[in-house]
Amino acid sequence: GRRDEEEEHHSLETFTFYLSEPLSKERVEGFSDGVYAIVATLLILDICEDNVPDPREVEEKFHGSLLEALSEYGPNYLAYFGSFVTIGLLWFVHHSLFLYVTKATRLMGLLNILSLAFIGGLPLAYQLTSEFAEKSHNEIEAIQVSCVITFFASIFQFAIWTTALLHERETLHPFARYGGKEHAFMFAKLALYPCVSLGVFFLTCLLSEFSTAIFHLMQIVIPFAFLALRIFVRISLTVLRSVMSLSRRKVVLLEEEEACLSPTEPLS
Numbered sequence: 001g002r003r004d005e006e007e008e009h010h011s012l013e014t015f016t017f018y019l020s021e022p023l024s025k026e027r028v029e030g031f032s033d034g035v036y037a038i039v040a041t042l043l044i045l046d047i048c049e050d051n052v053p054d055p056r057e058v059e060e061k062f063h064g065s066l067l068e069a070l071s072e073y074g075p076n077y078l079a080y081f082g083s084f085v086t087i088g089l090l091w092f093v094h095h096s097l098f099l100y101v102t103k104a105t106r107l108m109g110l111l112n113i114l115s116l117a118f119i120g121g122l123p124l125a126y127q128l129t130s131e132f133a134e135k136s137h138n139e140i141e142a143i144q145v146s147c148v149i150t151f152f153a154s155i156f157q158f159a160i161w162t163t164a165l166l167h168e169r170e171t172l173h174p175f176a177r178y179g180g181k182e183h184a185f186m187f188a189k190l191a192l193y194p195c196v197s198l199g200v201f202f203l204t205c206l207l208s209e210f211s212t213a214i215f216h217l218m219q220i221v222i223p224f225a226f227l228a229l230r231i232f233v234r235i236s237l238t239v240l241r242s243v244m245s246l247s248r249r250k251v252v253l254l255e256e257e258e259a260c261l262s263p264t265e266p267l268s
Helices: 002-019 025-050 055-061 066-072 074-100 106-119 122-131 137-166 183-206 208-260
Strands: none
Touching: 025 074, 025 106, 025 122, 074 106, 074 122, 074 137, 074 183, 074 208, 106 137, 122 137, 137 183, 137 208, 183 208
């Protein structure tokens, strides 16, 4: 009876130990890269299948001019490039995030799967933003759905970073922990897409006539915003360090002056 109890207790310890084990970081990254690659491939297949002009149509409708025929699909191509850039930047942010992660917890894995679920909806966002008639109610709703998909795909990445910060000693490299040299830029980088997509959603509600232009402008401007954000964070950190160094110098000077004063002088 005692042997059975000891074996059962040992098996229970082993079971709970394996339940609390971290996920393999390499498998999380490999699965994520596969999803990103498939989503990008679906975008390419969609535009190659649906937005290539028929040779007869080129001859009859556009008098043999291929460029004029392609210009008719201009909004579709713009939506494709915008969606592809969005996928590429979200992959870049994901790569930067897991570059700083040393161990992935189960909660981080769950949040990563939720983010990938919305990443998989980006081909749907492309189809929605390229199919409906311009300046129609359906087009506005399609753009808002695309903003929601982008928001949740990026906000779950932000949640992964927040979860990693809660256990930063076990999950993050020292230079990426709270107060590290890359922490501020990573925080701003992960917050960029959720803030911008949420802002575009509300702008399309207020300025419905310019909803398509606002949405495509957001997709085009964000790559430059990443560069501007890095420069801004670098300048802010430099200014903050200089201010802190000046305050430390003042404190040191005051301490030296107090040390030079005689005991009776401070009392007077």
